[in-house]
Every structure is written in structure tokens, then in C-alpha cells.
Amino acid sequence: MPRVRLFHPAEGVQTAEIGQDAQVIGRPGVQSQIQVSDSGLSRRHGHVWADAAGVWYEDLGSSNGSWKGEERLQSKLRLEPGVELRLGPNLRLSLFEEEQGLPPGMEVCMEAEAGAEGLSSQYISALYEMVDRLLGASGVGYIPEVIARLKREIPAAGRIALVGWPCPANGGWEELVPSSHGASFVSRSLARYAVERGKGLLLADWSRPTDLEMPFSAVMQGIRNAFYIPLLFEGTAFGVFCVDSPDAELALTPQHFQFVCAVAGLLATTLSAERLREEARAKEAARAGLAAFLQIASHDLKNPLHSIANGARLLTVAKPEQQPRLVSAILTASNRATDLIKTYLDVASVESGKALTVDWAVVDCRSVIEEEVEFLRGVLSFGHPLQVFACAEVRVDERKFRQIVTNLASNAIKYSPSGGMVTIAAGVSDGLLRVEVTDRGTGISAADQARLFQAFQRVGDVSLAPGTGLGLWITAALVAAQGGQIGVTSEPGQGSTFWFTIPQGEG
Numbered sequence: 190m191p192r193v194r195l196f197h198p199a200e201g202v203q204t205a206e207i208g209q210d211a212q213v214i215g216r217p218g219v220q221s222q223i224q225v226s227d228s229g230l231s232r233r234h235g236h237v238w239a240d241a242a243g244v245w246y247e248d249l250g251s252s253n254g255s256w257k258g259e260e261r262l263q264s265k266l267r268l269e270p271g272v273e274l275r276l277g278p279n280l281r282l283s284l285f286e287e288e289q290g291l292p293p294g295m296e297v298c299m300e301a302e303a304g305a306e307g308l309s310s311q312y313i314s315a316l317y318e319m320v321d322r323l324l325g326a327s328g329v330g331y332i333p334e335v336i337a338r339l340k341r342e343i344p345a346a347g348r349i350a351l352v353g354w355p356c357p358a359n360g361g362w363e364e365l366v367p368s369s370h371g372a373s374f375v376s377r378s379l380a381r382y383a384v385e386r387g388k389g390l391l392l393a394d395w396s397r398p399t400d401l402e403m404p405f406s407a408v409m410q411g412i413r414n415a416f417y418i419p420l421l422f423e424g425t426a427f428g429v430f431c432v433d434s435p436d437a438e439l440a441l442t443p444q445h446f447q448f449v450c451a452v453a454g455l456l457a458t459t460l461s462a463e464r465l466r467e468e469a470r471a472k473e474a475a476r477a478g479l480a481a482f483l484q485i486a487s488h489d490l491k492n493p494l495h496s497i498a499n500g501a502r503l504l505t506v507a508k509p510e511q512q513p514r515l516v517s518a519i520l521t522a523s524n525r526a527t528d529l530i531k532t533y534l535d536v537a538s539v540e541s542g543k544a545l546t547v548d549w550a551v552v553d554c555r556s557v558i559e560e561e562v563e564f565l566r567g568v569l570s571f572g573h574p575l576q577v578f579a580c581a582e583v584r585v586d587e588r589k590f591r592q593i594v595t596n597l598a599s600n601a602i603k604y605s606p607s608g609g610m611v612t613i614a615a616g617v618s619d620g621l622l623r624v625e626v627t628d629r630g631t632g633i634s635a636a637d638q639a640r641l642f643q644a645f646q647r648v649g650d651v652s653l654a655p656g657t658g659l660g661l662w663i664t665a666a667l668v669a670a671q672g673g674q675i676g677v678t679s680e681p682g683q684g685s686t687f688w689f690t691i692p693q694g695e696g
């Protein structure tokens with residue numbers, strides 16, 4: 190989704206995602222969705238929306254107007270990259286663009302990798318104390334103390350933040366260790382620059398006249414003299430240590446820089462160690478999760494067992510001619526229970542690192558899918574029209590294939606309102622079987638889609654339907670065992686299409 194960027198000298202920078210529905214920009218109140226406290230703005234100053242042609246802005250009859258340069262806007266206008274509009278006297282609106290490189294006027298005065306060479310004895314003893322503190326502590330609890338010590342050593346280090354990298358798409362910084370003043374002063378473009386160079390940077394704009402107006406976040410945020418030092422774990426940046434001197438009288442010097450680089454190296458080591466500890470804890474939790482999973486497996490078995498019990502009950506009162514059908518239904522359900530148990534054993538072996546065995550067979554895709562749909566109709570009473578479009582012969586592991594189709598179709602039913610159409614479509618093209626299960630249900634946000642296929646992940650409004658958060662995880666393992674891929678495309682409120690592929694080559 191495109192984004193716009195708003196800059197206000199007092200409120201700072203904010204960004205907003207723009208969809209087809211117009212969003213009103215104005216002073217805080219019920220009438221505006223994008224709000225900026227500025228008495229020069231009207232309550233409904235202007236609105237922005239997007240369509241296939243781009244992002245549009247239109248003034249809503251505000252008293253101070255909206256301006257492009259000297260020209261007051263009279264009609265809607267498409268936002269162009271690099272062009273700023275002025276809303277009222279102060280607010281600037283532009284398309285959000287990833288910023289690259291250094292802002293104009295900013296110079297890199299020095300680059301360094303973390304290390305303690307050439308430090309004065311005062312800084313070396315401060316560093317020793319910090320190492321002692323951090324080594325003696327478990328976890329990252331002592332990092333704020335180390336940062337406070339750094340501030341005492343360098344009074345010019347007025348603002349300090351330790352932020353995670355990459356910066357999340359919504360623009361807000363994740364602070365690795367929350368600082369008292371927050372991380373709002375951190376410049377995304379400087380952080381990116383330091384990460385790209387892989388080195389600590391001493392930046393200064395001493396030479397630049399202070400009244401020059403520049404449309405880049407660093408300058409807007411009043412940065413004039415700063416250190417941006419990437420924190421590395423196994424060669425990859427996971428954070429940036431930012432130190433900034435907002436006070437024109439107090440300069441950050443190269444000597445300070447060497448010391449701060451050494452401190453940053455220390456912090457990177459401490460945070461990386463904590464990360465490794467957390468990974469170990471997560472593995473432990475996954476093992477515990479597996480135990481919980483086995484409990485849940487018994488819960489899933491409920492459906493076929495329920496069918497068996499029902500069938501047996503009916504059998505006691507059935508007429509002789511009805512009995513063969515009931516017996517066959519009971520047998521089908523008991524086979525299904527056995528299949529489920531096999532699936533769980535499969536998943537348990539995936540967890541323990543063993544590869545799943547695959548029993549390839551040529552099956553009639555359409556009838557297999559229809560049988561699964563029939564079975565679901567028997568166990569889930571649902572009011573969804575269900576369409577199947579499928580090709581004939583495919584080469585799959587039948588048990589796994591049935592399980593995948595059932596899991597995706599039952600989710601499509603569970604997460605869409607009664608009456609919502611569910612479609613299952615399967616076809617082979619270029620040697621690849623592709624199956625798509627589409628619903629018109631709740632849909633899933635882009636952020637949630639990223640974690641759906643992990644174990645124990647339930648997203649959105651979990652009260653809509655009972656579940657364990659394991660179905661998609663199992664499904665993904667079954668697809669991967671057959672050499673295929675799985676994915677989803679979805680829009681919140683519009684529905685979802687879960688798809689998977691299975692290569693049809695020899696194997």
C-alpha cells in the first residue's frame with residue numbers, strides 16, 4: 190500500500206498508509222483520521238486516497254488552504270515523488286519514499302569498527318567497569334546502567350538510543366533497550382547508511398548554515414552531530430546504537446567516538462548472547478509445545494470418533510437394508526482416525542528432525558477432494574456453498590493430500606460467515622499441481638500472514654472459531670514433505686486464498 194509522509198516542525202514526522210477510502214487530514218477530533226495538532230490547520234483540512242493512478246490529495250475548503258509552491262490548490266492533485274505540498278502554514282505532505290544515502294549537508298567525519306585501540310586511560314577504565322558490570326549480570330538488565338555511565342563520561346551525548354534494525358515498515362523504531370527520551374530523534378536514513386557501510390559513523394553538519402530548509406528526516410529532526418554505530422551479530426546488523434548531541438555548544442569528538450564504538454561493541458556482544466539464550470529458551474518451549482500438541486491431537490480425533498459413535502448408535506436401531514451403509518461410514522471414520530494418528534506421528538518426526546516418508550500414488554484428484562468435502566459436511570454442520578473444480582489424475586501421497594485439503598477447507602469454513610462461498614480449485618500446469626482454497630471470510634492482515642504457518646499461531650479475532658493454531662503448521666509440513674510450497678493471499682474483510690503446490694515429476 191502506498192504511504193504518505195507528514196512533517197510538522199513541532200510534531201515531527203508521521204507516515205500513513207493510504208488505501209482507496211479517503212482519509213481526512215486535520216486537527217485532532219472525530220472528523221479526521223490523520224491528525225496533527227496545529228492551529229493553522231482546519232479540522233477537515235484535506236483528504237488523501239489512492240487508486241490505480243497513484244495517491245491523490247484534495248483540499249476540503251480549509252481556511253488556510255493547501256499549497257504547491259506558491260500556488261493554492263483548487264482541485265485534486267496527484268502526489269508526485271519528491272514534491273511536497275504545504276497544508277496551512279506549517280504541515281508538509283509528500284509521498285513516502287525510502288531514503289537513501291546521507292542527507293544533504295551531512296558529512297561523515299570518521300568511520301570505525303568497534304575496538305578499544307587508542308583510547309585514553311580514563312575511557313579504558315570506564316570500559317573495564319562496564320565489562321565487569323555486564324559480565325556479572327545475566328540478561329540485558331544492566332544495559333541502561335551502562336548507558337547512564339556513558340552519558341556521565343560524555344556530557345555531549347545528550348540523546349542515546351539503541352534501536353532494532355531493520356526499522357519496522359510502519360516507521361516506528363523498536364527500542365532494544367527503552368531509553369528515557371524514546372527514539373524519535375533517530376534518523377532512518379542515517380541508520381540505514383551506517384548499516385550499509387557496516388561501520389560506526391561520526392557525522393557532523395558543522396559546516397551547514399542552520400537556517401537552510403531541507404526535506405530530509407535527519408535535518409528535520411535537528412541532527413547536527415551524531416554517532417550511528419551498527420550492532421552486528423555474525424556479520425549481520427540487528428540494531429543501531431545512536432548517540433546525538435542536540436546542543437550546539439557541546440560537540441561529539443573523535444576521541445568520544447572511539448570510546449562509544451568500543452561500548453557499542455560491548456553492547457552488541459551482550460545483546461547477541463541474550464539472543465542466543467532466547468533461542469535456546471524458544472527451542473525448549475517448542476519441545477514443551479510438542480507435548481501439548483500430542484494432547485491437542487487427541488482433540489482433533491474427536492471428529493471421526495464422533496462419527497463412529499453416531500454410526501454405532503444408529504446401527505442398533507437401523508433396518509437390515511440400512512446397515513451396510515452405516516458399517517461403511519463407520520469404517521471410513523475409523524480409517525480417518527488412523528490416518529490422523531499417522532499424520533501426528535509424521536509431524537512428531539518432523540519436529541525431531543527426521544524426514545517424512547512419502548507414499549506416492551496416482552489418484553483421481555476430483556473424487557478425492559469431493560470425498561473430503563463430503564466428510565466435512567458430515568462432521569461440521571455448515572451453511573456454505575462449496576464448489577470444487579479439479580483435474581483428474583495427480584501424483585501425490587494420498588493420505589497427506591487428503592489431510593491438507595481437509596485442513597484448508599475446514600479453515601475456510603471456520604473463518605467465513607455462514608453462506609459465504611468456498612471454492613476449491615485444482616489443476617496441473619508445467620508439471621506442478623496447484624490447489625487453491627478460496628473463501629470470502631475474515632481475511633488475514635499482511636503482518637499476520639507472515640507467522641501463520643508456524644506452530645501455535647492463532648491470529649485475528651480468535652474468538653470466531655475454536656482452534657489450536659496447529660493445523661496450518663501441520664499442513665505446511667505435509668506439503669513440504671511432497672516437495673511443494675504453501676502460501677496465502679488475503680485481504681482483511683475480503684477473504685483468503687490458501688494455495689499449495691506439489692511437483693508432478695518422478696520421485
Ligand code: ADP
Nearest residue numbers: 600601604632647648656657658659660661662
Ligand atoms: P486453528 O484454526 O486451529 O487456529 P490453523 O493453524 O489451522 O489453526 O490456523 C491458524 C490461524 O490462521 C487461525 O487461528 C486463524 O486465525 C487463521 N486462519 C487460518 N485459515 C484462515 C482462513 N481461511 N481465513 C482467515 N483466517 C484463517
